[in-house]
Amino acid sequence: MERLVIGIAGGTGSGKTTVAKEIHSRLKGQSFLRLGQDSYYLDRSELSPEARAKINYDHPDAFDHALLIEHLDTLRRGEAIEAPVYNFVTHTRSRETEHIEPARVIVVEGIMTLVDADLRRRFDIKIFVDTADDVRFIRRLSRDVKDRGRSMQSVIDQWLKVVRLMHREFIEPSKRYADLIIPEGGFNRVAIDVILAKILATLEQQPPG
Numbered sequence: 001m002e003r004l005v006i007g008i009a010g011g012t013g014s015g016k017t018t019v020a021k022e023i024h025s026r027l028k029g030q031s032f033l034r035l036g037q038d039s040y041y042l043d044r045s046e047l048s049p050e051a052r053a054k055i056n057y058d059h060p061d062a063f064d065h066a067l068l069i070e071h072l073d074t075l076r077r078g079e080a081i082e083a084p085v086y087n088f089v090t091h092t093r094s095r096e097t098e099h100i101e102p103a104r105v106i107v108v109e110g111i112m113t114l115v116d117a118d119l120r121r122r123f124d125i126k127i128f129v130d131t132a133d134d135v136r137f138i139r140r141l142s143r144d145v146k147d148r149g150r151s152m153q154s155v156i157d158q159w160l161k162v163v164r165l166m167h168r169e170f171i172e173p174s175k176r177y178a179d180l181i182i183p184e185g186g187f188n189r190v191a192i193d194v195i196l197a198k199i200l201a202t203l204e205q206q207p208p209g
Contacts, residue, residue: 003076003102004202005122008109009174010129011167012058013139015185016109019129022192023107023199030203031103033075037110039086040068043093052091058111058166065116068108072122075102088148105199111167114174125198128178129185133164 006023008016017036024032042064044052056062064084071081082097114120114128137159144150175181180198182191 003078003104003106004124004199005072005076005106005108006125006127006199007113007120007123008107008127008129009111009114009171009178010131010185011133011136011171012111012163013136013143014129014131015139015182015187016111016129018185018187019127019182019192019195020107020109023105023195026192026196027105027199030105032105032107033100033103034107034109035068035072035083035100037063037068037108037113038088039084039098040064040110041086041091041093043084045092049090055091056162056166057091058163060112060115060170063110063112063116065112065119069119069122072106072108072119075100075106076122078102104203111171112174114177115170120177124202125195126177126179127195128175128181130175130181130183131185133167 008019010016017034020034024034040063041057042062044055047055067084071083074081080099080101083100085094085096085098086092087094108119108123113123114126120126140159140163141152141155144155145152180191180195182188182195
């Protein structure tokens with residue numbers, strides 16, 4: 001079976017997951033899976049909690065791209081993977097893994113999906129979700145406080161000292177590699193329609209296996 005692999009990039013809080021979920025909801029009848037790049041942060045269990053807290057998690061070196069590429073190649077071959085499960089509170093990988101079966105449409109979404117050249121070459125369609133900085137900050141603040149056990153001040157400090165700078169240095173420049181740029185993420189219905197049309201047209205050209 002031919003498989004369509006889509007990379008969705010964009011800054012933190014840009015709406016990448018919303019885009020992926022919107023695509024999924026409208027691809028009725030097609031097998032679909034989403035791989036979150038966030039699951040592939042390097043395991044930092046060998047470091048003290050204090051040392052882990054000082055790591056720049058918005059830098060490309062924070063990710064285990066080699067494992068992500070290996071898993072993506074495995075899925076494209078039609079084989080299942082055991083994906084890592086990452087704990088954002090402790091900055092470590094869980095001992096448990098997530099069993100993931102291959103699908104015809106595979107979406108990889110994360111802030112650095114278009115930064116790494118080897119990973120980028122695996123994508124049949126490359127998408128960049130482009131959202132205003134203030135909107136992204138509000139979304140990140142809400143998410144990290146609610147879901148990742150962070151204090152409001154720590155999120156603000158990290159944004160000012162690290163996140164904003166890393167976005168300008170790595171993520172924003174990766175937009176030039178995108179086949180499609182979506183302003184305002186999953187709320188841009190016209191852009192979603194265009195993407196769906198492209199995906200369906202590509203699938204129709206491929207033998208189902």
